[in-house]
Amino acid sequence: MSDLIIQAAMFRRRLEAEQEVTRKWIEHSRNLEKTVEKQRSQISGLQMNSAGLVAQRDFLKAEEGNxxxxxxxxxxxxxDGLPRTFLRVLYDRAFDRRGQELGISNPKEWRS
Incomplete structure (x- = not known):
């Protein structure tokens, strides 16, 4: 009977060790998910900024008078109440359009 008790104690220690390893992997996985979400958000911001800049570039390159x-x-x-330039309006619209394409409900909040 004492052999069974010893074996049960050993199995319990192994189980507890495996559960600890599992908990650590779950925590690591959650941290990675947070990192990925943060990076996706940053990429979305960069994509919207790029869309605005490309719209400005294309407009300026289209004609000399632009x-x-x-x-x-x-x-x-x-x-702040100051009027916006046409180039800024062009940027904002392209930025917002790209944000909507990315599924961002209010891209205006992302603009600085």
Whole structure:
């Protein structure tokens, strides 16, 4: 009978050790998931920024006269009340459009 008790104690220690290893792997997995989500978010921000910059570049390259148009003020205002330039409006719209394509419900919150 004492052999069974010894074996049971050994199995229990092994089980507890395996459970600890499992807990550590689960914690590691959760940390990796958080890291991946953070990186996905950063990539989305970069993709939206890139879309805005590409829209500006393409507009400026399209015609020589677009440089003057780009700096023209619009009726749209910055949060501080100052008018926004056409080039900024173009950037914001492309940024927001790309955000919506990525499934971001309010890309405006991402813009600085």
């Amino acid at each position: 440089l003057v148009k780009a700096s023209a003020l619009t009726n749209e205002l910055h949060p």
